[in-house]
Amino acid sequence: xxxxxxxxxxxxxxxxxxxxxxxxxxxxxxxxxxxxxxxxxxxxxxxxxxxxxxxxxxxxxxxxxxxxxxxxxxxxxxxxxxxxxxxxxxxxxxxxxxxxxxxxxxxxxxxxxxxxxxxxxxxxxxxxxxxxxxxxxxxxxxxxxxxxxxxxxxxxxxxxxxxxxxxxxxxxxxxxxxxxxxxxxxxxxxxxxxxxxxxxxxxxxxxxxxxxxxxxxxxxxxxxxxxxxxxxxxxxxxxxxxxxxxxxxxxxxxxxxxxxxxxxxxxxxxxxxxxxxxxxxxxxxxxxxxxxxxxxxxxxxxxxxxxxxxxxxxxxxxxxxxxxxxxxxxxxxxxxxxxxxxxxxxxxxxxxxxxxxxxxxxxxxxxxxxxxxxxxxxxxxxxxxxxxxxxxx
Amino acid sequence: xxxxxxxxxxxxxxxxxxxxxxxxxxxxxxxxxxxxxxxxxxxxxxxxxxxxxxxxxxxxxxxxxxxxxxxxxxxxxxxxxxxxxxxxxxxxxxxxxxxxxxxxxxxxxxxxxxxxxxxxxxxxxxxxxxxxxxxxxxxxxxxxxxxxxxxxxxxxxxxxxxxxxxxxxxxxxxxxxxxxxxxxxxxxxxxxxxxxxxxxxxxxxxxxxxxxxxxxxxxxxxxxxxxxxxxxxxxxxxxxxxxxxxxxxxxxxxxxxxxxxxxxxxxxxxxxxxxxxxxxxxxxxxxxxxxxxxxxxxxxxxxxxxxxxxxxxxxxxxxxxxxxxxxxxxxxxxxxxxxxxxxxxxxxxxxxxxxxxxxxxxxxxxxxxxxxxxxxxxxxxxxxxxxxxxxxxxxx
Numbered sequence: 001x002x003x004x005x006x007x008x009x010x011x012x013x014x015x016x017x018x019x020x021x022x023x024x025x026x027x028x029x030x031x032x033x034x035x036x037x038x039x040x041x042x043x044x045x046x047x048x049x050x051x052x053x054x055x056x057x058x059x060x061x062x063x064x065x066x067x068x069x070x071x072x073x074x075x076x077x078x079x080x081x082x083x084x085x086x087x088x089x090x091x092x093x094x095x096x097x098x099x100x101x102x103x104x105x106x107x108x109x110x111x112x113x114x115x116x117x118x119x120x121x122x123x124x125x126x127x128x129x130x131x132x133x134x135x136x137x138x139x140x141x142x143x144x145x146x147x148x149x150x151x152x153x154x155x156x157x158x159x160x161x162x163x164x165x166x167x168x169x170x171x172x173x174x175x176x177x178x179x180x181x182x183x184x185x186x187x188x189x190x191x192x193x194x195x196x197x198x199x200x201x202x203x204x205x206x207x208x209x210x211x212x213x214x215x216x217x218x219x220x221x222x223x224x225x226x227x228x229x230x231x232x233x234x235x236x237x238x239x240x241x242x243x244x245x246x247x248x249x250x251x252x253x254x255x256x257x258x259x260x261x262x263x264x265x266x267x268x269x270x271x272x273x274x275x276x277x278x279x280x281x282x283x284x285x286x287x288x289x290x291x292x293x294x295x296x297x298x299x300x301x302x303x304x305x306x307x308x309x310x311x312x313x314x315x316x317x318x319x320x321x322x323x324x325x326x327x328x329x330x331x332x333x334x335x336x337x338x339x340x341x342x343x344x345x346x347x348x349x350x351x352x353x354x355x356x357x358x359x360x361x362x363x364x365x366x367x368x369x370x371x372x373x374x375x376x377x378x379x380x381x382x383x384x385x386x387x388x389x390x391x392x393x
Numbered sequence: 394x395x396x397x398x399x400x401x402x403x404x405x406x407x408x409x410x411x412x413x414x415x416x417x418x419x420x421x422x423x424x425x426x427x428x429x430x431x432x433x434x435x436x437x438x439x440x441x442x443x444x445x446x447x448x449x450x451x452x453x454x455x456x457x458x459x460x461x462x463x464x465x466x467x468x469x470x471x472x473x474x475x476x477x478x479x480x481x482x483x484x485x486x487x488x489x490x491x492x493x494x495x496x497x498x499x500x501x502x503x504x505x506x507x508x509x510x511x512x513x514x515x516x517x518x519x520x521x522x523x524x525x526x527x528x529x530x531x532x533x534x535x536x537x538x539x540x541x542x543x544x545x546x547x548x549x550x551x552x553x554x555x556x557x558x559x560x561x562x563x564x565x566x567x568x569x570x571x572x573x574x575x576x577x578x579x580x581x582x583x584x585x586x587x588x589x590x591x592x593x594x595x596x597x598x599x600x601x602x603x604x605x606x607x608x609x610x611x612x613x614x615x616x617x618x619x620x621x622x623x624x625x626x627x628x629x630x631x632x633x634x635x636x637x638x639x640x641x642x643x644x645x646x647x648x649x650x651x652x653x654x655x656x657x658x659x660x661x662x663x664x665x666x667x668x669x670x671x672x673x674x675x676x677x678x679x680x681x682x683x684x685x686x687x688x689x690x691x692x693x694x695x696x697x698x699x700x701x702x703x704x705x706x707x708x709x710x711x712x713x714x715x716x717x718x719x720x721x722x723x724x725x726x727x728x729x730x731x732x733x734x735x736x737x738x739x740x741x742x743x744x745x746x747x748x749x750x751x752x753x754x755x756x757x758x759x760x761x762x763x764x765x766x767x768x769x770x771x772x773x774x775x776x777x778x779x780x781x782x783x784x785x786x787x788x789x
Contacts, residue, residue, distance in 0.1 A: 001583065003576035020603065028576045049625055049671050050611045057611040061603055125706070127747070130724035135701065138642040140621065140629060141708035147716035149621065149631070149640075151558030153548050158631055158638055158710060160621045161557040162546030163601050172568045177746035179575035180399035180424045184751045186582070187402075193749035200745035203727050205559045207416065207456050207742055209713045214740045215444035215452040219712035224555045225535065225544070229443055233535060235544070235554045242554050246533040312536040314554050317609045317616050320542035320599065328525035331599050344610045349600035350573035351522070354588030355580040
């Protein structure tokens with residue numbers, strides 16, 4: 001049994017943020033039904049320049065484990081199908097701009113009339129209220145407006161997080177919100193609105209940095225790979241590239257010095273204690289790298305590991321996805337997609353012992369489950385043929 | 394009369410320290426769960442962490458431990474472990490982020506506690522997970538960012554490796570942890586039983602690399618660092634102005650011509666170098682150069698106004714202080730305030746998820762050390778004499 005079996009979620013989403021949220025719910029066994037326009041499908045099917053056999057890679061990645069229904073929402077019969085589906089559903093998730101779903105007759109007020117137990121989740125760029133509620137949002141923009149770009153990279157060279165963390169975390173926070181709302185409903189029988197955004201998700205991730213600003217009065221600056229409070233904790237150079245090390249207390253610093261064969265650092269007053277090491281960080285790193293530049297990354301990582309100093313390689317994605325721990329933890333899954341053939345997917349990152357999630361179904365082909373779902377909703381064969389002929393599905 | 398919490402009635406024992414675990418538990422507490430933070434009598438290490446709000450009051454500790462009650466237990470003493478076990482009997486979930494092996498040594502591992510309370514959801518957050526070749530390694534965000542590939546895709550193409558400036562694998566592990574706990578709660582309604590929820594920093598980093606993994610698997614090309622640019626979309630990046638940078642996303646076929654017009658660069662719309670999004674990505678550096686020749690002539694505010702009027706997504710690059718002062722962030726309650734003894738007014742980030750009937754609340758600040766010892770032990774049925782004895786033996 002999977003944890004969320006029996007939970008039905010209508011997925012009226014596109015692109016990345018909300019689809020990632022509903023995907024995680026689908027991985028855990030929820031019946032996630034993606035609604036798309038007939039013939040063209042969700043925009044991501046068309047827009048991705050990375051594909052296999054004409055099937056969009058992004059779409060396949062963000063929509064595995066879901067069922068697919070095509071329905072033309074500009075037609076009243078189409079809206080009726082979704083309303084019938086909403087009667088049977090636990091949640092409805094959408095990430096169109098505020099106003100779009102409402103204009104189609106699929107806003108929160110319309111759907112809760114149909115099903116007062118429904119949890120209605122909106123994931124937007126900025127949220128459903130507030131001065132920027134009508135703006136479209138992208139991950140890049142949310143990263144900029146949350147302050148994340150201002151603390152990433154090096155001073156003078158702003159960088160964004162290389163992974164679209166406001167998109168993906170908005171999806172995760174949405175899943176968290178939906179599951180919390182389900183708990184509330186168990187006690188009260190009531191659904192409710194769950195409203196989150198890329199900007200708010202990104203801001204929530206600045207919990208440490210916001211605190212620093214509020215306490216010190218100074219906005220944190222970008223520090224490359226270094227830590228705000230402790231050293232040495234950063235990427236270090238070896239003869240063949242960089243590795244990371246996190247020696248964030250005196251004990252670990254001692255272990256580091258042993259690992260690199262420089263016990264003399266322990267006698268150096270510039271490096272005695274965390275405060276001194278922070279103050280003399282430049283000299284500290286230079287001194288350490290004078291030694292570490294002499295040997296390879298794997299040489300140092302072996303020694304550091306032996307001394308128990310947290311450390312590791314800086315992997316490319318080719319290396320990360322081939323890492324023995326990643327493979328042992330089933331983070332790389334093989335799937336067969338009916339159109340694209342054999343494809344790879346990331347596994348479920350959180351492991352439940354009793355009711356584990358699983359990536360066991362590829363993303364749906366366009367309209368793959370339309371007939372099945374209409375039948376479940378009670379549409380007869382004749383009714384389904386008529387809907388098809390009219391182009392409603 | 395305050396609003397109901399979505400997780401009212403849920404009890405969570407928080408054995409965690411620093412960031413990932415406390416953040417996970419805080420997300421439960423924000424939604425009304427009764428989160429009980431268990432610390433050694435000397436206090437959790439983060440209490441010593443800069444930046445101090447007042448002597449002995451750490452800003453970071455307050456930031457991730459609000460909405461929690463606090464008890465001290467010296468788990469090296471059997472009497473303290475006995476108290477923890479009585480708490481476990483009353484709890485729905487327990488969250489720990491010890492190095493794998495430590496909980497078993499203390500006699501508070503999942504197998505032991507599930508025999509006391511089969512309904513317990515036991516969440517372990519670690520560097521690499523409870524199984525696999527690296528299971529015994531400690532994990533730090535920097536290491537996990539490096540090993541998951543995130544650092545390889547972050548930063549400018551010509552610079553040294555950099556990490557994402559927020560501890561994304563710590564926070565991601567916390568998020569996947571809370572997601573796993575809530576899934577396990579649903580499962581428990583059917584099965585009547587709890588289970589182990591096993592989350593890690595390394596796996597959170599991999600999961601957040603869904604896009605990059607996709608690109609690598611489908612194209613065979615290893616994702617590289619691109620500064621603020623995007624591998625598949627252009628223009629989609631930060632652009633230089635005469636007073637800083639702003640971000641813009643005008644990559645699709647609808648927005649690209651509009652952006653060209655706004656810049657007075659209509660001639661580029663059908664230029665063979667930039668006609669399709671694929672062309673623009675291939676020639677991103679040249680495109681950037683041509684656009685910045687124009688954008689450096691005016692300040693950010695000028696460009697932002699024009700982009701937004703034209704319906705082109707764009708935004709400023711804020712410092713942390715500017716982000717927190719933004720009118721929209723304020724309107725969305727992302728900056729809240731509360732009173733804390735010995736400090737006065739303390740600011741906190743709001744919860745990013747807005748529930749209409751059972752909204753997140755900020756009911757109380759982080760517990761002072763052992764603040765709820767008497768209350769909690771009393772709730773467990775211990776009498777004053779028994780509590781004094783525990784204190785005398787150093788168990789609490």
